[in-house]
Amino acid sequence: EEPEAEVQVEKHRYESDISKLRSIVIHSLYSQKDIFLRELLSNSQDALEKLRLTSLSEGSYINLDEWKGNITIEARKVGNGGQLIVRDTGIGMSKSELAKNLGTIAKSGTSEFLNKAENTSSTGVDGSNLIGQFGLGFYSTFLVSPSVKVSSIPPATADNPEPVQYTFESDASGDEFRVFADPRGNTLLEQGNCGTEVTLSIEAGSGNEWVLDNDKLEELVEKHSQFSSNFPIYLRKSSVDNEEAADGEGEHRWVKLNKKQPLWMRDPKSVSEQEYKDFYAALDPSLDAETAGWTHWKGDSGAGVSYRAMMYIPAKLPEDFWNKGPGVVRNIRLMVRRVFITDDFGEDYLPRWLSFLKIVVDADDLPLNVSRETLQSNKFLRQLKRILVRKAIDMFTRISKDEPEKWEKIHKTIGNAIRIGMVESDGKDRVKLAGLLRFASTRGESVSLEDYVENRRDGQQQIYFLAGVGESAESLARSPLIEKPVARGYEVLLLNAPADETVMAQLGSYRGLKLQDVAKKGFKYGDEDEDAQEKAELEMQKKAFSPLIEWLKKEFRGPISDGKADNYGWSANMQKLMMANAREDDPMLPMMKQMPKILEINPQSPLIEGLLERVYDLPQSDDVYDDEDADAAVVSDEEKELRETVQVLVDTAMIRSGFMVSDTNTYFDRVESLLRRTLGVSQNAKARTDGVKPAPPVAQDALPDVEEAAAATVGLGDMPGGVGFEMGADRPQFIDWQDFKSKVATKKPAGGQEQLEDIVEEALSHDEL
Numbered sequence: 001e002e003p004e005a006e007v008q009v010e011k012h013r014y015e016s017d018i019s020k021l022r023s024i025v026i027h028s029l030y031s032q033k034d035i036f037l038r039e040l041l042s043n044s045q046d047a048l049e050k051l052r053l054t055s056l057s058e059g060s061y062i063n064l065d066e067w068k069g070n071i072t073i074e075a076r077k078v079g080n081g082g083q084l085i086v087r088d089t090g091i092g093m094s095k096s097e098l099a100k101n102l103g104t105i106a107k108s109g110t111s112e113f114l115n116k117a118e119n120t121s122s123t124g125v126d127g128s129n130l131i132g133q134f135g136l137g138f139y140s141t142f143l144v145s146p147s148v149k150v151s152s153i154p155p156a157t158a159d160n161p162e163p164v165q166y167t168f169e170s171d172a173s174g175d176e177f178r179v180f181a182d183p184r185g186n187t188l189l190e191q192g193n194c195g196t197e198v199t200l201s202i203e204a205g206s207g208n209e210w211v212l213d214n215d216k217l218e219e220l221v222e223k224h225s226q227f228s229s230n231f232p233i234y235l236r237k238s239s240v241d242n243e244e245a246a247d248g249e250g251e252h253r254w255v256k257l258n259k260k261q262p263l264w265m266r267d268p269k270s271v272s273e274q275e276y277k278d279f280y281a282a283l284d285p286s287l288d289a290e291t292a293g294w295t296h297w298k299g300d301s302g303a304g305v306s307y308r309a310m311m312y313i314p315a316k317l318p319e320d321f322w323n324k325g326p327g328v329v330r331n332i333r334l335m336v337r338r339v340f341i342t343d344d345f346g347e348d349y350l351p352r353w354l355s356f357l358k359i360v361v362d363a364d365d366l367p368l369n370v371s372r373e374t375l376q377s378n379k380f381l382r383q384l385k386r387i388l389v390r391k392a393i394d395m396f397t398r399i400s401k402d403e404p405e406k407w408e409k410i411h412k413t414i415g416n417a418i419r420i421g422m423v424e425s426d427g428k429d430r431v432k433l434a435g436l437l438r439f440a441s442t443r444g445e446s447v448s449l450e451d452y453v454e455n456r457r458d459g460q461q462q463i464y465f466l467a468g469v470g471e472s473a474e475s476l477a478r479s480p481l482i483e484k485p486v487a488r489g490y491e492v493l494l495l496n497a498p499a500d501e502t503v504m505a506q507l508g509s510y511r512g513l514k515l516q517d518v519a520k521k522g523f524k525y526g527d528e529d530e531d532a533q534e535k536a537e538l539e540m541q542k543k544a545f546s547p548l549i550e551w552l553k554k555e556f557r558g559p560i561s562d563g564k565a566d567n568y569g570w571s572a573n574m575q576k577l578m579m580a581n582a583r584e585d586d587p588m589l590p591m592m593k594q595m596p597k598i599l600e601i602n603p604q605s606p607l608i609e610g611l612l613e614r615v616y617d618l619p620q621s622d623d624v625y626d627d628e629d630a631d632a633a634v635v636s637d638e639e640k641e642l643r644e645t646v647q648v649l650v651d652t653a654m655i656r657s658g659f660m661v662s663d664t665n666t667y668f669d670r671v672e673s674l675l676r677r678t679l680g681v682s683q684n685a686k687a688r689t690d691g692v693k694p695a696p697p698v699a700q701d702a703l704p705d706v707e708e709a710a711a712a713t714v715g716l717g718d719m720p721g722g723v724g725f726e727m728g729a730d731r732p733q734f735i736d737w738q739d740f741k742s743k744v745a746t747k748k749p750a751g752g753q754e755q756l757e758d759i760v761e762e763a764l765s766h767d768e769l
């Protein structure tokens, strides 16, 4: 309404900067109009808090016992338009404060902001982030309202014993604002000692009518100051159900919107398990949201900011967790004194491997205008980053110790994330994370390094493991590579996640025990020297088996030994990883396939005993071919058969040890020939081809042209999972972490390949091949 004639209206010109700012705000926040309510509520919260604090510290202003600090929201519909009124009983503003606080910008760095903002369109910088940095909250009301009025009255003080209510009025366009004594009088004193009332006019047909919808208002309050309760927020609801035009008159009631006490503000001891679960459901929008564990604490950062925080582990990782490319992860809700500030911390605030956590942080003192860009410059937020990582690891550790069964379940979900965490962490964190991992072993299904170390044998200085990507623990347990240590009663970890071998290599040792791949050089039981008897036995066996070994050496011309003699750098597991990542024309490929391997003979195996016998039984060449030219190429049938059998045996041993045979076709031919012999079928008999129906003649009809056909096909790049090798869909736990990391870190799908090539080169330069 127009001020009455006798009211003296002061007209002010906005500084030119302000006009510019207003229009920048309006343009860059166009898609986020609803933030205006957050800004108004946060201004009101501040005003209430300010009044409370000054009254406390100065003992004047108001009597806090009688004071009702609150915020009210009222939508007055007139036809299809109307007014939205937000009132608070906070500290209010005097006439000069209205003009100064709302009409000028006292902030430093305004011109810097303007420069940046003016280049926004050309640089593509997101203007809304810029605004967050400079606290231009009040102007966001112009996003929904062409004309805004702010009436306010400060508390009575010695300087101003009889305050008067003034009104500030401004249009969204135009470069002036008006300040005048409120013609209605000191209406705000009806509710308290002081306060502020912001009135937005909402025009019918403007597209902003939703601002007057009570349901929408409720939803927005819930969203922006979820569970907030340090001051109650009331919404005016009509008692009449079908309210057409409620112009402030008539039956109504005030409904409190933020009923719930914020959970994180409470003493953890007073919060029930159900309450924690319910709160999680409010944090996680997915339908079947469930949490697997949480932590809740209160802390002081070194920067002097105290805060409260809650951190949840979800029961499930989001479907796309491992496939998601780089991007902002909105898993931390930052609040300042119960008011939601942001959940946009940019791409790498928390390490990505922890991005499944859901976190709430409420700080008691932070600029309200934190944005992604200012995160790094705020000391508290820099410290918080480190605190959150530490708290997460502490939480995992506590659950793993106190509730081992629960941890076992959680580990199934986040075990791979922890592995990546180990690769990306250093020192202490890495060791702590290592302690959280659970492995299958020859002794149990879920063994920690701690368990392993406790079960070590006298003199044992190593933690033994066998790695085989994607293989089941059962099949690893049958590997000939671990027959002996297992027979002796040593425990061997059976690692089958792709990252395991790398993780172990990086970790090096755990509690002083070296992590030892049983397939590699350096393997020791730790009691070798004491056992002279065993040594003697070994010598005897060597002698007894020497005919077999000699024969094998002659036949295979490869490194055959009767004990682990040396190491050639690659375990079967590594070979497999390499093959999976190699391109077909990779010059490394044939080399990798032919990488020398050690054939270890177990003299206890009945197969080996049988072999030895057959070698003894072989007709000596002298006996058979003693006449004429003793042609070495002429070989007895027995020897040919034995050769074939041994070839199959060796290849099978390779496969069982996790290697690939260098030539699968030959391998299968040999197996077939073995089968034929067993079944008594001729080696030369061919599969019959008669009676096969021949293919029809060459087709003559036309096909769609290439472009047409392409339009109907999905491109490879559109396929979920993109590039790299994908493990079976039924085993989502086995991610290709190299590929994952390269996708995430470099956006370069081929990065994993390059890294692997580096590893190969390095390995080659160390091992004398």
Ligand SMILES: Nc1ncnc2c1ncn2[C@@H]1O[C@H](COP(=O)(O)OP(=O)(O)OP(=O)(O)O)[C@@H](O)[C@H]1O
Residues within 6 Å of the ligand: 039, 042, 043, 044, 047, 088, 090, 091, 092, 093, 101, 102, 134, 135, 136, 137, 138, 139, 195, 196, 368, 369
């Ligand atoms: N409801 C209110 N009661 C008392 N003072 C207010 C109220 N709303 C705004 N003000 C005053 O007006 C100033 C400007 O408000 P504005 O929202 O534009 O910026 P800000 O609140 O300082 O920053 P930000 O909104 O980014 O937190 C405030 O600093 C405050 O002094």
